[in-house]
Amino acid sequence: MHSHITKLYQLAAKPSRRIIGLMSGTSLDGLDIALCHIHGSGQQSSVKVEQFITVPYSDEFRSRVQAVFAKRQVDLQQLTLLHPWIAEQHAQMINQALHDWQVPASEVDLIASHGQTVYHCPKRQHQDPAWGNATLQLGDGDHLAVHTGIITVSDFRQKHIAAGGEGAPLAAYGDYLLFGSATEHRILLNIGGIANLTYLPAGETLSGVFSTDIGPGNTLMDAYVRQHFPGLQYDADARLATTGTVQQKLLAALLAAEFFQLSLPKTTGPEVFNLAYLARAQQQSGCQDLPAVDVLATLNAFSAQAIIKLVQQLLQPERPTVLYASGGGIHNPLLMQQLKQGLPQLSLTTTAELAILPDAKEAVLFALLANECVAGTTTTFNHLSTGMPAVTMGKISFAD
Numbered sequence: 537m538h539s540h541i542t543k544l545y546q547l548a549a550k551p552s553r554r555i556i557g558l559m560s561g562t563s564l565d566g567l568d569i570a571l572c573h574i575h576g577s578g579q580q581s582s583v584k585v586e587q588f589i590t591v592p593y594s595d596e597f598r599s600r601v602q603a604v605f606a607k608r609q610v611d612l613q614q615l616t617l618l619h620p621w622i623a624e625q626h627a628q629m630i631n632q633a634l635h636d637w638q639v640p641a642s643e644v645d646l647i648a649s650h651g652q653t654v655y656h657c658p659k660r661q662h663q664d665p666a667w668g669n670a671t672l673q674l675g676d677g678d679h680l681a682v683h684t685g686i687i688t689v690s691d692f693r694q695k696h697i698a699a700g701g702e703g704a705p706l707a708a709y710g711d712y713l714l715f716g717s718a719t720e721h722r723i724l725l726n727i728g729g730i731a732n733l734t735y736l737p738a739g740e741t742l743s744g745v746f747s748t749d750i751g752p753g754n755t756l757m758d759a760y761v762r763q764h765f766p767g768l769q770y771d772a773d774a775r776l777a778t779t780g781t782v783q784q785k786l787l788a789a790l791l792a793a794e795f796f797q798l799s800l801p802k803t804t805g806p807e808v809f810n811l812a813y814l815a816r817a818q819q820q821s822g823c824q825d826l827p828a829v830d831v832l833a834t835l836n837a838f839s840a841q842a843i844i845k846l847v848q849q850l851l852q853p854e855r856p857t858v859l860y861a862s863g864g865g866i867h868n869p870l871l872m873q874q875l876k877q878g879l880p881q882l883s884l885t886t887t888a889e890l891a892i893l894p895d896a897k898e899a900v901l902f903a904l905l906a907n908e909c910v911a912g913t914t915t916t917f918n919h920l921s922t923g924m925p926a927v928t929m930g931k932i933s934f935a936d
């Protein structure tokens with residue numbers, strides 16, 4: 537047998553695998569690296585996060601990505617150059633982290649790389665009947681494998697689209713494996729650049745699980761802060777927003793987006809929720825001349841209200857539900873306070889209660905997807921709801 541296939545076969549047969557999960561989201565704050573020890577596969581999977589770090593991006597990294605990020609027109613040479621360059625940068629960050637953790641690369645079985653989304657384009661967003669769903673993540677898997685010496689599974693979203701999905705959110709797959717409960721109805725809420733949730737009704741089969749994007753988490757607040765408060769990347773601890781006043785007219789205009797009327801599950805990104813979207817809402821509501829802190833307070837309320845409305849839609853009085861939050865937004869006290877007030881009937885906590893560090897959750901989910909790609913079966917996801925194709929995802933790159 538070819539040695540690469542033998543290696544994969546041996547990996548699949550191991551009782552447990554050590555997998556590095558990577559996530560670089562829409563916030564462009566840094567690369568999340570989670571070194572995971574995963575036992576088993578499918579619904580028997582269990583994860584121990586051995587190490588976790590977010591390696592902050594340099595200004596150079598951010599500005600190179602921002603030059604093409606969510607833009608309809610870009611310099612094609614720049615885009616092409618970014619594909620291997622992002623992978624090389626990520627490889628260096630992984631190599632440094634492994635060095636600091638004193639873990640040799642030879643003791644890591646796989647890397648699971650999400651890559652950097654630069655454009656996300658579901659059909660319901662572009663609305664051109666001539667084209668289907670599409671999404672583009674940069675950071676090539678072959679380059680990662682060669683520069684780290686570790687077999688890399690990457691580019692997870694394409695299979696989801698090929699099998700009929702919108703390519704995102706993929707959170708349901710890992711949330712289902714890790715957090716599905718026979719007795720507790722759960723919602724896993726991740727507040728990253730875009731907020732998304734996974735609905736996990738309790739039960740033996742957990743049938744009907746799905747995940748969906750909700751709307752902006754931090755992306756609009758971050759973009760606005762970067763534009764109006766040079767030097768700041770985000771409104772740390774909502775210190776600015778807390779001094780502002782929510783403007784109801786602007787809030788109503790923000791909540792009128794067509795995206796909020798689409799059926800579930802659905803997905804979106806900064807291609808829709810960006811500063812041009814905010815400017816249109818300000819114009820429509822006659823709120824062009826607000827103090828910057830009032831706009832920030834309103835954007836904070838916008839993210840909170842979008843989340844509250846969707847969660848309220850899913851709650852049923854006879855189903856007491858626990859909401860486990862994760863992502864950078866949980867560190868925003870104003871946002872969390874509004875969620876508590878707007879969702880008084882459910883218990884609100886974080887994934888730390890389920891033994892997964894909230895900042896590490898998305899990276900862990902991709903490690904689980906890579907584990908399924910190598911050691912899982914396609915029947916694992918049969919109980920997910922429509923809109924969540926029952927497929928394994930990811931492409932395998934060898935280091936030599």
Ligand SMILES: Nc1ncnc2c1ncn2[C@@H]1O[C@H](COP(=O)(O)OP(=O)(O)OP(=O)(O)O)[C@@H](O)[C@H]1O
Pocket residue numbers: 559560561562563564565726727728729730754758769770771772773774862863864865867868869898
């Ligand atoms: N102390 C804090 N106060 C307010 N906001 C915070 C704080 N810490 C983090 N954040 C927010 O969290 C963001 C980072 O979140 P996260 O790392 O989950 O994003 P992401 O992985 O890019 O998102 P996604 O992939 O889900 O789009 C920051 O840009 C900021 O808006």
Ligand SMILES: CC(=O)N[C@H]1[C@@H]2OC[C@@H](O2)[C@@H](O)[C@@H]1O[C@H](C)C(=O)O
Pocket residue numbers: 561562653656671703704705706707708728729730731732749803804805898
């Ligand atoms: C296209 C893309 O990268 N989407 C991200 C983004 O960030 C949050 C939200 O939008 C979600 O749909 C998705 O990431 C998570 C990890 C997911 O696929 O579940």
